[in-house]
Amino acid sequence: MPRTRNRLINAARRAMLQRAELHRKLGVAGEAFKPKALYNRGKYRLDAKIDDTAAAVQKQFKDNRLPIALAAAAGLAWLFREPIKEHAPRLGRKLRDLAEAGLDKIRPGDAPDADETEYLEDQDEAAQ
Numbered sequence: 001m002p003r004t005r006n007r008l009i010n011a012a013r014r015a016m017l018q019r020a021e022l023h024r025k026l027g028v029a030g031e032a033f034k035p036k037a038l039y040n041r042g043k044y045r046l047d048a049k050i051d052d053t054a055a056a057v058q059k060q061f062k063d064n065r066l067p068i069a070l071a072a073a074a075g076l077a078w079l080f081r082e083p084i085k086e087h088a089p090r091l092g093r094k095l096r097d098l099a100e101a102g103l104d105k106i107r108p109g110d111a112p113d114a115d116e117t118e119y120l121e122d123q124d125e126a127a128q
Contacts, residue, residue, distance in 0.1 A: 031037060061068055077084065 032041075
């Protein structure tokens with residue numbers, strides 16, 4: 001009978017150890033499924049994905065600067081196409097008027113303007 005008693009004692013010890021291990025694992029699993037732990041794990045994974053994506057975008061932009069810049073400019077022009085259609089004619093007229101005014105100042109004229117002539121005559125009379 002002592003052999004069966006020892007067997008029972010050993011079986012009881014194994015059962016207690018298994019039960020303790022199961023309780024420990026259950027505690028760890030329970031902690032892992034608490035809302036804060038789930039949030040932290042999700043946040044960590046999201047941060048890791050964002051970092052990976054940022055690194056990939058940065059590498060692609062570094063390798064392909066011109067095509068990406070052209071595509072970005074075209075995209076912005078497409079987004080603002082309605083305001084551009086509305087304001088471009090006025091802006092074009094203003095630029096044309098400014099260019100003509102600048103060219104008029106640069107071009108040598110045959111006769112000075114009437115305003116300049118009056119100003120010069122007034123200065124001559126004041127000097128005498």
